[in-house]
Amino acid sequence: MATIAVQRLLGALRGLAGWWWGYAAAETVEIHTFQDALLQLSGVIDLDGLRRAVEEAIGTIIPNVHSTAVYLLDLDSRQLRCHGNPLPVLPDEGLIQEAVSQRQCVTRPRPPPEDPVCRVLQLSQCEEERSVICYPVLDREGSELLAILLISCSRPTQLHYDNLSLLGKHIATCYSRLKQVQMQQDGAMSHAPAHRQDSGTIDTQAILQLCADLYDQDAPALQLKVIRYLQKVTRAECCLLLLVADDTAEFFCQLIGEHVLEEEVRFPIDQSCLGHVVTSKKPVTLEDLDSKGKGELQSLVLHVQLGEIRSMLCIPVESKAAGNIVALACVFNKRDRLKFSSADESQIRTCFTYTSTVLTSTLAVQKERKLKLETQSMLQIAKNLFTHLDDVSVLLREIMQEARNLTHAERCSLFLVDKGRRELVAKVFDGVVADESELEKLRQELGPNHRRLSDVRVMNMNELRIPIDQGIAGHVATTGEILNIKDAYSHPLFYSGVDHSTGFRTRNILCFPIKNEGHEIVGVAELCNKINGPCFSTYDEELAQAFSIYCGISLVHSLLYKKVADAQHRSKLSNELMMYHMKVNEDETARLIVDKIPEITSIHPDVSVFSFTPRVIYDDQTIPCCLAMFEDMGMINRWRIHKETLVKFVLMVKKGYRDPPYHNWYHAFSVSHFCYLLYKNLRIDQLLTDVELFALFVACLCHDLDHRGTNNAFQVSSKSVLAALYSSEGSVLERHHFAQAMCILNTEGCNIFENLNKRDYEQALDLFQEIILATDLAHHLSAVKDLETMAKEGYDKSNPRCHTLLTCLLMTSCDLSDQTKGWGTTKKIAELIYQEFFRQGDLEKSMGYRPHEMMDREKAFIPDLQISFLENIAMPLYRILGDLLPGSECVYEAVKANRDTWMQIRETAKHKPITHGNSFDFFKMLDEDDDMSLVNNGEGGKVNH
Numbered sequence: 015m016a017t018i019a020v021q022r023l024l025g026a027l028r029g030l031a032g033w034w035w036g037y038a039a040a041e042t043v044e045i046h047t048f049q050d051a052l053l054q055l056s057g058v059i060d061l062d063g064l065r066r067a068v069e070e071a072i073g074t075i076i077p078n079v080h081s082t083a084v085y086l087l088d089l090d091s092r093q094l095r096c097h098g099n100p101l102p103v104l105p106d107e108g109l110i111q112e113a114v115s116q117r118q119c120v121t122r123p124r125p126p127p128e129d130p131v132c133r134v135l136q137l138s139q140c141e142e143e144r145s146v147i148c149y150p151v152l153d154r155e156g157s158e159l160l161a162i163l164l165i166s167c168s169r170p171t172q173l174h175y176d177n178l179s180l181l182g183k184h185i186a187t188c189y190s191r192l193k194q195v196q197m198q199q200d201g202a203m204s205h206a207p208a209h210r211q212d213s214g215t216i217d218t219q220a221i222l223q224l225c226a227d228l229y230d231q232d233a234p235a236l237q238l239k240v241i242r243y244l245q246k247v248t249r250a251e252c253c254l255l256l257l258v259a260d261d262t263a264e265f266f267c268q269l270i271g272e273h274v275l276e277e278e279v280r281f282p283i284d285q286s287c288l289g290h291v292v293t294s295k296k297p298v299t300l301e302d303l304d305s306k307g308k309g310e311l312q313s314l315v316l317h318v319q320l321g322e323i324r325s326m327l328c329i330p331v332e333s334k335a336a337g338n339i340v341a342l343a344c345v346f347n348k349r350d351r352l353k354f355s356s357a358d359e360s361q362i363r364t365c366f367t368y369t370s371t372v373l374t375s376t377l378a379v380q381k382e383r384k385l386k387l388e389t390q391s392m393l394q395i396a397k398n399l400f401t402h403l404d405d406v407s408v409l410l411r412e413i414m415q416e417a418r419n420l421t422h423a424e425r426c427s428l429f430l431v432d433k434g435r436r437e438l439v440a441k442v443f444d445g446v447v448a449d450e451s452e453l454e455k456l457r458q459e460l461g462p463n464h465r466r467l468s469d470v471r472v473m474n475m476n477e478l479r480i481p482i483d484q485g486i487a488g489h490v491a492t493t494g495e496i497l498n499i500k501d502a503y504s505h506p507l508f509y510s511g512v513d514h515s516t517g518f519r520t521r522n523i524l525c526f527p528i529k530n531e532g533h534e535i536v537g538v539a540e541l542c543n544k545i546n547g548p549c550f551s552t553y554d555e556e557l558a559q560a561f562s563i564y565c566g567i568s569l570v571h572s573l574l575y576k577k578v579a580d581a582q583h584r585s586k587l588s589n590e591l592m593m594y595h596m597k598v599n600e601d602e603t604a605r606l607i608v609d610k611i612p613e614i615t616s617i618h619p620d621v622s623v624f625s626f627t628p629r630v631i632y633d634d635q636t637i638p639c640c641l642a643m644f645e646d647m648g649m650i651n652r653w654r655i656h657k658e659t660l661v662k663f664v665l666m667v668k669k670g671y672r673d674p675p676y677h678n679w680y681h682a683f684s685v686s687h688f689c690y691l692l693y694k695n696l697r698i699d700q701l702l703t704d705v706e707l708f709a710l711f712v713a714c715l716c717h718d719l720d721h722r723g724t725n726n727a728f729q730v731s732s733k734s735v736l737a738a739l740y741s742s743e744g745s746v747l748e749r750h751h752f753a754q755a756m757c758i759l760n761t762e763g764c765n766i767f768e769n770l771n772k773r774d775y776e777q778a779l780d781l782f783q784e785i786i787l788a789t790d791l792a793h794h795l796s797a798v799k800d801l802e803t804m805a806k807e808g809y810d811k812s813n814p815r816c817h818t819l820l821t822c823l824l825m826t827s828c829d830l831s832d833q834t835k836g837w838g839t840t841k842k843i844a845e846l847i848y849q850e851f852f853r854q855g856d857l858e859k860s861m862g863y864r865p866h867e868m869m870d871r872e873k874a875f876i877p878d879l880q881i882s883f884l885e886n887i888a889m890p891l892y893r894i895l896g897d898l899l900p901g902s903e904c905v906y907e908a909v910k911a912n913r914d915t916w917m918q919i920r921e922t923a924k925h926k927p928i929t930h931g932n933s934f935d936f937f938k939m940l941d942e943d944d945d946m947s948l949v950n951n952g953e954g955g956k957v958n959h
Contacts, residue, residue: 055071055188057228064086064192110148121146123144131148137166150162191225240369250354251347253345258342267314287310288328299326299327299353332370392561398416403571404575409569421557423543428440431538489507489525494535497525500549508520536569603665614643627839659764663765666758667719670720670755676723689710689828702820713786717748717751719754752782805897833909834905834908877917889910
């Protein structure tokens with residue numbers, strides 16, 4: 015089952031991965047399309063450039079475009095114009111007038127030829143498959159018409175309209191920027207020359223050129239251009255951007271000066287000397303910081319050889335859309351040893367007025383790409399982990415390898431939690447591990463005070479064990495918290511002795527718990543030494559948390575898989591041992607094979623009479639008698655059963671019975687004999703098919719295999735192994751009996767069904783199971799009404815339901831057949847039954863349970879219990895049998911006579927109370943009763959158990 019579960023789980027993961035790849039591919043195209051459109055628009059410096067960028071964007075985001083016309087609002091004449099078009103000024107009639115008046119998109123599949131839009135788009139005639147889109151673009155407030163986009167295309171979709179909506183928003187943003195540039199140019203021309211060497215002068219052309227150059231899709235490359243610009247206009251030696259990560263409340267930095275960091279630097283906003291700038295939105299200079307803050311900045315710029323920080327200016331960059339701070343622009347060391355001025359602040363603010371939108375958009379795209387790559391990595395990790403569920407050691411190595419790769423760590427250690435011994439166990443090692451001799455040497459050198467090391471044990475060089483409450487891994491295992499230690503040697507939980515022994519130098523540690531679906535810690539992973547950074551970041555912590563989910567699932571299922579595999583191996587071994595100990599005596603087998611099967615009457619002359627009790631047959635004659643019954647019923651010839659197979663099967667069945675007082679081999683033999691009596695005296699072979707009769711007789715032999723002398727209720731209440739296997743299906747013991755019978759049939763040389771054709775074989779096994787399950791009295795009681803109806807209406811041989819009811823009735827009749835014999839047998843059987851019952855009752859008392867009255871030797875009044883059983887179960891059963899099968903009335907009369915005898919004994923027993931509170935003494939009283947005429951029905955011979 016574990017293997018099937020693992021295969022289903024792998025199939026689900028592969029489906030998820032396929033869906034993601036498809037989604038990611040579509041998303042990449044969409045992101046790139048709008049990124050290109052954005053970059054083209056952000057670099058324009060006049061209306062002609064804007065028109066060309068818009069036309070190119072339309073052709074990119076809408077396929078199958080036939081022609082386009084872009085009318086833009088002229089900032090001087092305030093007219094919508096399209097230079098180079100046959101109608102340079104926007105017409106005010108037809109489809110165009112409708113879109114302008116409604117201020118919303120209008121689409122027509124076939125505008126009439128006289129509509130001006132056909133002339134604008136140079137359409138001699140509008141073909142049926144083409145549509146014309148008139149899309150108005152409004153400013154941000156929705157009050158002024160900025161542009162009209164006219165497009166002739168095939169089959170526009172909702173996605174195309176969504177793309178146009180986004181393009182319109184970018185056009186509005188671009189118009190706003192061009193308007194501000196024009197205002198600044200007008201102001202500069204009226205007050206001063208266009209270019210001055212003073213740093214306070216805004217070089218409009220330089221800013222526009224910077225905007226035009228910001229087409230990179232890589233955020234660091236885009237930041238580098240902005241940093242170079244800022245360093246130039248502010249005459250700073252170094253500049254950096256501290257970007258704000260709102261989701262984690264951190265600053266992160268990807269470049270310092272013109273140096274691109276291999277691993278971005280991250281630190282919490284609330285712990286930074288510049289953190290208050292995010293909330294105050296006010297600039298900060300070096301003079302505003304204390305010595306600790308200056309030291310923090312000095313350590314931040316260690317990546318570039320800047321030297322001592324002499325001056326600094328930090329300007330918050332605000333998002334135009336949300337109004338929040340998205341970055342801090344920091345410039346360091348004004349050249350010529352000057353301080354940064356308000357003019358420098360103006361230069362920085364003006365720069366980000368035009369570039370912040372592009373910067374934040376590119377960072378958002380980069381974040382989405384990073385998230386996509388992370389998801390793809392996690393899916394690949396899941397695939398790698400889930401393909402190794404069958405071997406825990408291989409899985410542990412895979413987890414360690416993936417953890418190192420994911421976080422760029424130098425080493426990884428993985429511990430599993432041993433709850434029983436409260437220890438952490440490492441079975442797979444990454445790197446050098448000190449052996450027991452080295453650990454002992456360290457213990458002697460460091461003395462008894464180093465308790466942590468004294469508790470470390472190397473077990474057979476295959477595993478390392480440490481107490482669960484000690485060390486860094488122990489702390490994480492007990493608290494469930496991630497530990498990110500930036501300096502291992504300064505942490506109180508770190509023990510450097512192992513480093514001294516192995517020569518490995520631990521700089522920093524990231525230790526995280528691995529939990530199962532119930533949030534219970536099952537393991538701990540410990541990563542050492544960040545390779546491409548000074549320490550593990552909060553981003554590494556997030557990756558570790560996501561990774562730990564896959565680790566937990568895979569570890570739990572791998573351990574479960576191992577348990578299932580071990581259980582299967584133990585079960586197989588147990589079955590082999592059971593079948594070995596059930597081996598029949600080879601000499602006896604050989605003798606029975608050689609000997610001729612005896613005539614049934616040679617065993618006993620009355621063997622075919624209903625009143626005959628088979629328990630008088632000696633044990634060594636029961637096997638030959640079974641063979642004789644098979645022979646006499648014609649089953650050996652009918653089903654081509656090899657004699658050797660039949661002998662082995664019957665011997666194995668006999669060996670499969672335990673030795674409780676009642677449910678033993680003699681009981682199975684008696685039940686099978688009664689089935690033989692039904693065949694001989696009532697000719698049930700005329701009512702049943704050959705397969706049904708064969709399955710019925712074999713089921714009688716096997717119906718109580720491996721009975722333990724306790725009932726179904728005891729199996730469930732005691733939570734036995736049998737109840738664990740079968741309680742959900744009901745009829746616990748009966749299902750176990752069938753399972754044991756199948757074990758015998760599957761044993762080599764014991765399958766007496768082997769020569770049946772496929773159809774008969776399948777039917778025989780189905781009937782075999784059905785009949786054995788019918789021996790549960792609860793099953794019989796639920797079918798009593800249907801049996802009475804069938805007895806009243808008559809048996810219909812053509813009705814399959816009647817066949818089912820009849821086989822179940824016959825099985826129950828055989829199972830209770832001891833009650834159909836003479837009084838001597840009935841009395842002895844009752845003694846055996848209550849001996850078994852009282853043993854169960856005593857066992858239940860020892861377990862703290864209250865046994866049922868019939869199981870309690872201190873409370874049971876046997877005559878009443880027997881009378882109740884005969885009147886409520888046995889007599890109705892055999893009355894139905896008599897109604898269905900004429901000739902069996904004598905069986906009912908025998909049961910009724912036994913009931914009458916119990917009633918007489920009950921009257922006698924009332925005057926002879928049981929002593930010592932032991933109901934079983936009642937049978938001694940019966941044996942000592944002087945009134946033998948009451949109990950003697952003339953039966954002869956010893957009744958065997």
